[in-house]
Amino acid sequence: MASRMMLFEMARVQHTLSSIGAVLGWDQETYLSPSGGAHRAEQLTWISARVHEMGVSDEWRSALEQAEASDKGEDFKTTANLRELRRAYDRATRLPVELVARASKAASLGQQAWAKARQTSDFNHFAPHLRELLDIAREKADRWGYQDEPYDALLEHYERATNTAAVAALFEAIKPELCRVSAAAVERSATGRPVLPPGPYPEAAQQQFNARIAASLGFDFTSGRIDTTTHPFCINLGPGDVRMTTRYDEADFTSSFFCVLHEAGHGLYEQGLPVEDFGLPAGTSVSLGIHESQSRLWENHVGRSAAFWEHWYPEACACFPQLEDFPLEDFLAFIHHAEFSPIRVEADEATYDLHILLRFDLERRMLRGELAVEDVPAAWNELFRELFGFLPPDDRRGCLQDIHWSKGGFGYFPTYSLGNLNAAQLYQAATQDTDVAAGCAKANFGPLLRWMRRHIHAHGATLDPAELMQRATGSPQNADAYLAHLSSRYL
Amino acid sequence: MASRMMLFEMARVQHTLSSIGAVLGWDQETYLSPSGGAHRAEQLTWISARVHEMGVSDEWRSALEQAEASDKGEDFKTTANLRELRRAYDRATRLPVELVARASKAASLGQQAWAKARQTSDFNHFAPHLRELLDIAREKADRWGYQDEPYDALLEHYERATNTAAVAALFEAIKPELCRVSAAAVERSATGRPVLPPGPYPEAAQQQFNARIAASLGFDFTSGRIDTTTHPFCINLGPGDVRMTTRYDEADFTSSFFCVLHEAGHGLYEQGLPVEDFGLPAGTSVSLGIHESQSRLWENHVGRSAAFWEHWYPEACACFPQLEDFPLEDFLAFIHHAEFSPIRVEADEATYDLHILLRFDLERRMLRGELAVEDVPAAWNELFRELFGFLPPDDRRGCLQDIHWSKGGFGYFPTYSLGNLNAAQLYQAATQDTDVAAGCAKANFGPLLRWMRRHIHAHGATLDPAELMQRATGSPQNADAYLAHLSSRYL
Numbered sequence: 001m002a003s004r005m006m007l008f009e010m011a012r013v014q015h016t017l018s019s020i021g022a023v024l025g026w027d028q029e030t031y032l033s034p035s036g037g038a039h040r041a042e043q044l045t046w047i048s049a050r051v052h053e054m055g056v057s058d059e060w061r062s063a064l065e066q067a068e069a070s071d072k073g074e075d076f077k078t079t080a081n082l083r084e085l086r087r088a089y090d091r092a093t094r095l096p097v098e099l100v101a102r103a104s105k106a107a108s109l110g111q112q113a114w115a116k117a118r119q120t121s122d123f124n125h126f127a128p129h130l131r132e133l134l135d136i137a138r139e140k141a142d143r144w145g146y147q148d149e150p151y152d153a154l155l156e157h158y159e160r161a162t163n164t165a166a167v168a169a170l171f172e173a174i175k176p177e178l179c180r181v182s183a184a185a186v187e188r189s190a191t192g193r194p195v196l197p198p199g200p201y202p203e204a205a206q207q208q209f210n211a212r213i214a215a216s217l218g219f220d221f222t223s224g225r226i227d228t229t230t231h232p233f234c235i236n237l238g239p240g241d242v243r244m245t246t247r248y249d250e251a252d253f254t255s256s257f258f259c260v261l262h263e264a265g266h267g268l269y270e271q272g273l274p275v276e277d278f279g280l281p282a283g284t285s286v287s288l289g290i291h292e293s294q295s296r297l298w299e300n301h302v303g304r305s306a307a308f309w310e311h312w313y314p315e316a317c318a319c320f321p322q323l324e325d326f327p328l329e330d331f332l333a334f335i336h337h338a339e340f341s342p343i344r345v346e347a348d349e350a351t352y353d354l355h356i357l358l359r360f361d362l363e364r365r366m367l368r369g370e371l372a373v374e375d376v377p378a379a380w381n382e383l384f385r386e387l388f389g390f391l392p393p394d395d396r397r398g399c400l401q402d403i404h405w406s407k408g409g410f411g412y413f414p415t416y417s418l419g420n421l422n423a424a425q426l427y428q429a430a431t432q433d434t435d436v437a438a439g440c441a442k443a444n445f446g447p448l449l450r451w452m453r454r455h456i457h458a459h460g461a462t463l464d465p466a467e468l469m470q471r472a473t474g475s476p477q478n479a480d481a482y483l484a485h486l487s488s489r490y491l
Numbered sequence: 492m493a494s495r496m497m498l499f500e501m502a503r504v505q506h507t508l509s510s511i512g513a514v515l516g517w518d519q520e521t522y523l524s525p526s527g528g529a530h531r532a533e534q535l536t537w538i539s540a541r542v543h544e545m546g547v548s549d550e551w552r553s554a555l556e557q558a559e560a561s562d563k564g565e566d567f568k569t570t571a572n573l574r575e576l577r578r579a580y581d582r583a584t585r586l587p588v589e590l591v592a593r594a595s596k597a598a599s600l601g602q603q604a605w606a607k608a609r610q611t612s613d614f615n616h617f618a619p620h621l622r623e624l625l626d627i628a629r630e631k632a633d634r635w636g637y638q639d640e641p642y643d644a645l646l647e648h649y650e651r652a653t654n655t656a657a658v659a660a661l662f663e664a665i666k667p668e669l670c671r672v673s674a675a676a677v678e679r680s681a682t683g684r685p686v687l688p689p690g691p692y693p694e695a696a697q698q699q700f701n702a703r704i705a706a707s708l709g710f711d712f713t714s715g716r717i718d719t720t721t722h723p724f725c726i727n728l729g730p731g732d733v734r735m736t737t738r739y740d741e742a743d744f745t746s747s748f749f750c751v752l753h754e755a756g757h758g759l760y761e762q763g764l765p766v767e768d769f770g771l772p773a774g775t776s777v778s779l780g781i782h783e784s785q786s787r788l789w790e791n792h793v794g795r796s797a798a799f800w801e802h803w804y805p806e807a808c809a810c811f812p813q814l815e816d817f818p819l820e821d822f823l824a825f826i827h828h829a830e831f832s833p834i835r836v837e838a839d840e841a842t843y844d845l846h847i848l849l850r851f852d853l854e855r856r857m858l859r860g861e862l863a864v865e866d867v868p869a870a871w872n873e874l875f876r877e878l879f880g881f882l883p884p885d886d887r888r889g890c891l892q893d894i895h896w897s898k899g900g901f902g903y904f905p906t907y908s909l910g911n912l913n914a915a916q917l918y919q920a921a922t923q924d925t926d927v928a929a930g931c932a933k934a935n936f937g938p939l940l941r942w943m944r945r946h947i948h949a950h951g952a953t954l955d956p957a958e959l960m961q962r963a964t965g966s967p968q969n970a971d972a973y974l975a976h977l978s979s980r981y982l
Contacts, residue, residue, distance in 0.1 A: 013537070020511060020534050027514060035714040035731030039769075043511050043729070046504070223526040238534070240526030278530075 003066035004078070010063065011085060012279030014054045019238040021047040026235050026243055030227045052100075055092050064089055077282050080462035084281035087160070094143045103136045107407045114406030121396035123377050126406070131373045133408045134366055141367070151367045154411030158288045159418060161464035164364060167414050170421065171357055174479040178353055179387065181483070185338035185350035185490035193337045194330035197322040201253035209253070209319045210246070210260040213312065217298060218449045219264045220271055232259045234266035234295075239278050242270045253320055254335060261303040265295035268449060272457030286461040286468060288412065292419020293426055294452065300349055301427040301485070302445055304335055311443030338490060342384070342392040343401055349420075350490050354387045356417040359402070363410050422469060424482035426456070429473035494557035495569070501554065502576060503770030505545045510729040512538040517726050517734055521718045543591070547584050555580055568773050571953035575772035578651070585634045594627045598898045605897030612887035614868050617897070622864045624899045625857055632858070642858045645902030649779045650909060652955035655855060658905050661912065662848055665970040669844055670878070672974070676829035676841035676981035684828045685821035688813040692744035700744070700810045701737070701751040704803065708789060709940045710755045711762055723750045725757035725786075730769050733761045744811060745826055752794040756786035759940060763948030777952040777959060779903070783910020784917055785943065791840055792918040792976070793936055795826055802934030829981060833875070833883040834892055841981050844911060845878045850893070850904040858901060913960060915973035917947070920964035 021044055028040050054060060064085060073079050095103075110129040117126035141150035144157075151164045207226070215221055222240075229245040236242050244263035249255040269285060277283030285291050302308055309316075309328060317323045323331070338350035347355055362379055365371035371379055380399035385391050392398035404412050430451040431437040439447040455472035469477045512535055519531050545551060555576060564570050586594075601620040608617035632641035635648075642655045650658075698717070706712055713731075720736040727733050735754035740746040760776060768774030776782050793799055800807075800819060808814045814822070829841035838846055853870055856862035862870055871890035876882050883889035895903050921942040922928040930938040946963035960968045 016530075016533050016537055019530070020515065020538070023518060023534070024511065024514060027518065031716060031718075033712070033714050033716055033732055035711075036729065037731070039507075039510070039729035039731060042507050043514070046507055047511070220526070221524070223524050225522060225524055227522075238527065238530035240528070240530060241524055 001070065003063045003070065004082075007060070007063035007067050007085065008081070008280055010054060010060055014051055015279030016238070017047060017051050017054070019236075021051065022235055022237045026237060029229045029231075029233070030245065052092065055089065060089065061093075077277075077462055081277075081280045081282055084461055091144060091157075094145075095140060096143075099136065099139060099143070103140070103408060106132050106136055110406040110408065111403065114400065114403065118396050118400040121394045121400065123395045123400060126400065127373050127376075130376070130405060133405065134373065134410075137408055137410050138367065149364070149368055151364050151411060154367070155414065156411075158412050158415050159465060160287055161466060162287075162289075162418075167360070167418070168364070170477070170479055171360060171414070171417065174353070174421075174483060175357060177483050178357075178486075181486045181490055182338065182340075182351045182354060183389075185486075186340055188490070189336075189338045194326075194334045196252055196254070196331075196334055197326050199251040199253075199322075201250055201320050201322075203248045203250060205319045206248055206250075206253050206256050209316065210257055212315070213257070214260055214264040214267075217261075217264060217268070217302070217445055219267050223271060224267055226260060226263075232263055234263040234270070236270040239275045242267045253316075258299055258303060258335075262295045262299040265298035266291055268298065268452070269294040269457055272449075272453045273460055274458060277460055281461040282459075284461045286459070286463070287465045288415035289418030289422055290456065290465050290468060292416055293422030294456070296419050296423035297427055297452070301423060302440070302448070304349070304489075305440070306332060307441050307443050336489060340388045340390070342388075342397040345401075350486060351388075353417045353420060356413050358383050358387060359413040360417075362399075363405075363413065367410060418465075418477075421477065421479050421482045422465075424485045425469065425473050425475070425478065425480075426452070427485070428481040429475075430455075492561065494554045494561065495573075498551070498554035498558050498576065499572070499771055501545060501551055505542055506770030507729070508538060508542050508545070510727075512542065513726055513728045517728060520720045520722075520724070521736065543583065546580065551580065552584075568768075568953055572768075572771045572773055575952055582635060582648075585636075586631060587634075590627070590630060590634070594631070594899060597623050597627055601897040601899065602894065605891065605894065609887050609891040612885045612891065614886045614891060617891065618864050618867075621867070621896060624896065625864065625901075628899055628901045629858065640855070640859055642855050642902060645858070646905065647902075649903050649906050650956060651778055652957060653778075653780070653909075658851070658909070659855070661968070661970055662851060662905070662908065665844070665912075665974060666848060668974050669848075669977070672977045672981055673829065673831075673842045673845060674880075676977075677831055679981070680827075680829045685817075685825045687743055687745070687822075687825055688817050690742040690744075690813075692741055692811050692813075694739045694741060696810045697739055697741075697744050697747050700807065701748055703806070704748070705751055705755040705758075708752075708755060708759070708793070708936055710758050714762060715758055717751060717754075723754055725754040725761070727761040730766045733758045744807075749790055749794060749826075753786040753790040756789035757782055759789065759943070760785040760948055763940075763944045764951055765949060768951055772952040773950075775952045777950070777954070778956045779906035780909030780913055781947065781956050781959065783907055784913030785947070787910050787914035788918055788943070792914060793931070793939070795840070795980075796931070797823060798932050798934050827980060831879045831881070833879075833888040836892075840911075841977060842879075844908045847904050847908040849874050849878060851908075853890075854896075854901050854904065909956075909968075912968065912970050912973045913956075915976045916960065916964050916966070916968065916971075917943070918976070919972040920966075921946075 024040060024044050024047065028037070028044075032040055064082070068082055068086065071079055071082055106129065110126075110133050113129045114126050117123060137154060138150050141153035144153040146152035146156075147163060149164055155162055155164055155167065211221065211226060214226070224242040224244070227243065227245045228247060230247060232244070232246045234242065234244040244260065244267050246256045246259040246263065269291060273285065274283050309332060313323075313328050313331065338348050340351055341347055344352070344355040344359075358380070361383060362371060362376065365379070366373070366376070377395050377399050380395075381391050384398065402413075404410075427448075430448055431440060433447070433451060436447040436451050439445060456468065459468055463471065466477055469475075515531060515535050515538065519528070519535075523531055555573070559573055559577065562570055562573055597620065601617075601624050604620045605617050608614060628645060629641050632644035635644040637643035637647075638654060640655055646653055646655055646658065702712065702717060705717070715733040715735070718734065718736045719738060721738060723735070723737045725733065725735040735751065735758050737747045737750040737754065760782060764776065765774050800823060804814075804819050804822065829839050831842055832838055835843070835846035835850075849871070852874060853862060853867065856870070857864070857867070868886050868890050871886075872882050875889065893904075895901075918939075921939055922931060924938070924942060927938040927942050930936060947959065950959055954962065957968055960966075
């Protein structure tokens with residue numbers, strides 16, 4: 001009991017430290033002056049060293065061991081907290097300091113090399129870094145341990161208690177239908193996308209509109225804010241402080257708008273975590289696949305629904321007068337447009353997952369040693385042509401487009417598609433509740449948010465993603481709802 | 492040598508930690524959401540505990556002692572660094588932990604009580620807190636040690652190597668002339684202040700204008716920025732990262748403008764400190780009285796000069812078209828207006844120091860035990876009437892107007908007037924250089940900045956304020972230049 005309280009207190013302090021790092025990181029992306037970068041790196045290095053130190057300290061280990069020994073399993077939450085703290089401790093301590101340092105250096109050099117390689121579309125410049133990053137990833141996987149293949153251990157880092165084979169099975173199962181729906185959607189869209197009335201959609205008006213909608217969905221602006229960055233994100237800086245960012249295109253207000261809905265989905269999850277469990281697994285989000293389910297839910301299931309715009313389109317017209325002569329049905333066709341693009345981050349709902357299938361396949365083969373680094377561009381292009389029917393114009397818009405590999409983030413990509421699948425399955429389950437369904441039909445999403453609060457947010461990380469989904473929806477994770485959603489939206 | 496390097500490295504790390512606290516503090520004032528305050532306090536508490544811990548640790552003490560023992564005084568900067576690190580160590584270790592905790596709690600409660608007392612103009616609500624804060628200040632002074640009176644030890648905290656008697660002598664010497672100049676200036680102004688053409692002066696245009704001028708004076712925006720806060724300030728977050736803030740009044744652009752010039756003066760000082768000495772006294776500002784000399788120099792000697800506006804007024808007119816029919820001479824009369832106001836922060840150059848004389852006198856008597864807390868409002872009003880010729884309308888606009896005492900900041904106020912005196916003395920000395928004088932006459936302030944860089948900024952905290960002033964100007968600190976400046980501006 002004493003050791004458990006000590007452990008939990010250490011975990012809270014460690015999380016407070018991490019949250020200081022989060023403030024420094026947020027500021028780095030939003031307001032830091034160019035010349036402040038070097039000192040910011042010093043500050044961040046100091047903080048992350050302390051966070052790591054605490055989590056692998058003898059005090060921590062001994063408190064954890066004693067707390068485990070004295071836990072009788074009477075309290076579900078306590079047991080879950082201990083289990084997850086043990087998982088994190090094992091993962092942290094299984095990597096020797098030298099490997100952590102090597103990984104950190106390789107990620108830093110890798111990102112720089114990748115940025116340059118992408119600029120000049122020169123894969124060879126990045127290739128040696130990718131090799132080193134893969135070596136490190138394989139060594140990490142070996143040290144963390146895995147059942148079937150190294151990729152399991154990497155995936156586990158983002159999506160706990162999942163394995164490669166299960167993800168592969170899901171992806172294989174949806175592939176034919178995805179290809180069919182996306183091709184049909186793209187073909188239908190090709191007959192002509194309505195042209196959004198020309199801008200400018202002034203940034204200030206976009207900010208006002210976005211904030212008004214985010215607030216109406218339940219994002220609490222007394223506990224958060226929206227700022228502007230090149231790459232949008234959402235970050236939790238501690239209780240009462242969840243911040244999201246977006247970027248603005250004055251020619252097309254829907255770009256920042258859907259971005260804010262997406263990030264607000266992440267933000268609503270973070271704001272819905274039990275604040276009394278701050279710093280403990282019970283107060284923390286469980287996985288990227290669940291996190292992404294929340295962002296995709298609000299972005300796509302809510303924000304692209306006809307009911308949503310039937311309610312909000314008049315307000316959009318008031319904010320952006322040029323919309324007044326653009327009928328709602330044209331606007332809906334505009335936001336449901338589908339098109340094959342070489343770039344993942346520009347992809348629409350109908351084609352997005354094809355980008356993930358491609359990356360998952362290549363990552364897995366690279367980790368298994370079945371795909372050599374020098375063959376990555378050719379393999380990328382071949383698979384891209386198979387899925388999309390044409391070749392990327394160059395590596396910059398092909399295998400060099402994403403930052404993830406340059407930081408060693410192998411195993412991250414599949415969580416985007418898991419998020420899509422989870423979002424659809426959760427939305428389907430939630431709308432079986434008549435209040436939720438009635439609300440959604442009238443653009444009143446309060447009942448939907450309460451459903452997510454109760455079935456997802458309130459659990460923190462006490463349940464594995466698969467079990468969380470099973471309990472919330474009554475079914476194992478599956479792609480039925482998602483495929484049905486895509487069909488109904490696009491066909 | 493080894494111990495010195497270790498000590499200096501510890502000092503740099505400690506300063507990096509402090510700079511993390513500075514980021515947290517800056518964010519708290521600028522962007523933190525209301526609900527994030529409690530967690531922010533946790534983060535700040537953790538950081539300041541570590542900063543304190545490091546500075547009083549056995550490793551620190553032993554490295555300091557060894558470095559001192561092995562210092563042969565061959566290198567001026569090293570010796571100065573060691574002397575100032577010793578001064579800081581002694582001040583930090585002379586206060587027992589319980590006293591620090593008591594002070595921190597009293598400051599927190601004191602600020603809350605003061606805010607409420609000011610709102611309702613109810614001194615009695617604040618009185619018990621002021622008593623406790625004075626008790627603590629006296630105990631601190633006793634532990635720090637002083638020569639003549641407790642106030643010495645408190646003043647030393649903000650203005651090192653200065654004593655109360657010296658400040659009192661300066662203030663006594665200027666009082667009659669200050670009273671004469673301010674009365675005459677107010678009388679002359681009373682014949683009618685030109686009315687600034689009505690607003691709005693749009694915030695965006697003010698931001699643009701302010702930033703353009705600050706940059707032209709030498710503030711480096713690749714190493715800094717301007718944000719918006721209720722109470723303007725300037726803060727150094729580490730090398731390459733100096734941030735200032737202001738607030739906007741759309742009816743009067745000069746409000747934010749002079750505020751930015753003032754904070755830019757602080758910022759230019761911070762940006763001019765030797766970056767290679769970051770974390771050491773040689774890379775740190777020396778005192779509040781010197782810091783304030785820099786802000787007042789750019790705000791008043793530069794920014795309110797005729798030469799400045801002869802150059803910049805056309806640009807102001809371009810930014811704010813309503814100025815076009817407002818002649819430059821009227822504008823100068825507008826910004827040189829003098830008026831007796833009960834509020835210090837609204838006071839003009841001609842009357843500002845009277846507010847400081849008043850506070851210094853009361854603080855000193857309180858600390859000596861000659862003025863009981865319950866008698867503060869009456870004493871304030873009496874002295875105010877003597878200096879200003881009328882009574883403050885109430886305590887809210889009298890003895891309750893400033894935050895300083897509520898945080899235990901006794902000894903801070905006189906540094907504002909020391910700043911005014913220093914600014915005038917430095918400006919006079921600098922303009923004896925023909926390049927500087929010729930530059931200032933043509934609104935080219937580059938030579939003036941370079942003079943300050945060389946004579947003030949470059950020294951960090953290696954010289955005591957009095958010696959710094961003596962070396963820079965060739966004379967001891969005195970009020971001649973300041974009184975001459977006020978006379979020439981106002982009479």
